[in-house]
Amino acid sequence: FKEINVRRKVHFVAMILAMLVLLAVAMKPSLVLFLFFLGYSLSGYEMFGYTWWKQRQ
Numbered sequence: 001f002k003e004i005n006v007r008r009k010v011h012f013v014a015m016i017l018a019m020l021v022l023l024a025v026a027m028k029p030s031l032v033l034f035l036f037f038l039g040y041s042l043s044g045y046e047m048f049g050y051t052w053w054k055q056r057q
Helices: 012-027 031-057
Strands: none
Touching: 012 031
8 A cells, every 4th residue: 555645636527426426326336236237247248349340450
């Protein structure tokens, strides 16, 4: 943890997004987890399609 600099500036938009994510998890944890894992599983197909498309060119 020596690399973490807690005194550096954080963008306001990043803080707002982090708070919105925490709020969403607090309100509907099952839905947020479902959407997270759905996105994670679909990203595999996206990576496969992207590499397949790049190899064809």
